[in-house]
Amino acid sequence: MKWFRFLAAAGVFLPSLAIAQPDWREMDWGDFIVRLGGSYIHPDDGSTSLKFRVLQHWDLYNTTWEIDSSRTWQLSAVWRPMPYWGIELMHIGGADYDADLDYFTGIPGREVIALGDFKASSSLAFVNWYILDGTCLGRPYIGVGINYTDFHDVSLSGAFNQFLIDSGLATGRGDFNLGHSWDWAAQAGVDFSFDWGFPLLVNASVQHFHSDTDARVTFPTELGYDRLYARFDYDPWVFNLSVGYRF
Template identity: 45%
Template sequence: MKKLRLAAILMFLFPVFANAQIPVSDVDLKRFYVRLGASFVYPDDDATSLKYYLLQDWDLYRTKWDIEDDTTWNVSGVWRPLPYLGLELLYVGDADHSLRLENFRAYPGRDNIYFGRFSMSSANLFVNWYMADLDCLGQPYLGIGVNYSDFYDDELNPEFQRYLMGSGLSNGLAKFGMGHSWGASAQLGIDWRLGRGIARSWLINAAVMYTDADTDGVITYPTEPGYDRLYSDFETNPWTLNLGVTYEF
């Protein structure tokens, strides 16, 4: 459903890009921006419950994820050859998210358990449409693009490890693994020049970005004999607020 909504937004925005009047005579192949800043990452908690590949355990039935927000860093480069058009490569690095399972039924008097953690980074390639002239101090822009998200440093919390062994599901330590994701991205932002003259090259940036990112989370644990697995389809789909300082070459 989220992917359909994002696709509808992009289809709505396409005519805006297509109808933008770009004066080709103003081509400047040497106009580049370099930006460094902070990112506030807010994942969506909407994902399938943790379950077996074939059967659902009652303790895990209708569980849902509580994914903690995180603050990290970002760096980007923008090539703006035309006054109203630019290409941006944006990297958001090392967001560390803790995980809890809500609606967890195994322990009386509790409805959650600390599950583990994972880290996430993303690389985004945007086509940006700038809505104002280059001479304006404020440079609002709208971007659509593609995203690659990497999930790594996956760990299970000791409390969940104890649940797996105490409930008889596992006879040893389990491992948690996630993968990577390709999806669409969209952003709305503004560059604000600090002034004229010498200060013209420095800008303050703020942007809100939506990323379509999902992956499989798999827990592999030893049994007698062999091993078994639990899994969940993670749809993190984070909203990210990017704040940064930009230098224009």
């Protein structure tokens, strides 16, 4: 008898619930934005000097990394399911860098030696908070999230490899490796909306993220292989300018 009452009640209420359930195609999913633009990247120079696992090499003892800024492209997608909150995914394409070691003493009369070159690609995910509502021409926002940075196309310079051979450390060509990193990221930016007959946006933003990895120079020796190590601090400031389309 209890099952009969339950089924009778379900027969009364379920049809009304099904009618009240909104069609997913008619729901307000918020704004979707796709942007494409350029990035100016200024990395940190605070990496440690190269050394063996335990001992320090005297000619590299006081060296500091010197890395120039770089320019590259970036692509991002934003979903704003609520008026003041959004989720952003961004990819910053491979930026090219040359790494030099300053205060180098291994070659008389020379204080700088090229260590090598590499590319850095970063993928970032943010949760953004928009300070003003959607009726404003400019919508500033701040965001926090994570980043994954991959260091690839890494190569050791001929000058540094020759130094290893001439100093008796290496017997042949060495390798330079930087690996990858996961860490936090933060940003601040502003979207400008223009009514030109289609939903075009212009975005400007600045980002800073933490990205550290272990740098290794591996080279052959008479007994096998040996390595030099350093803590590489990428930690860049990134300045973005892009145009976007809102769906």
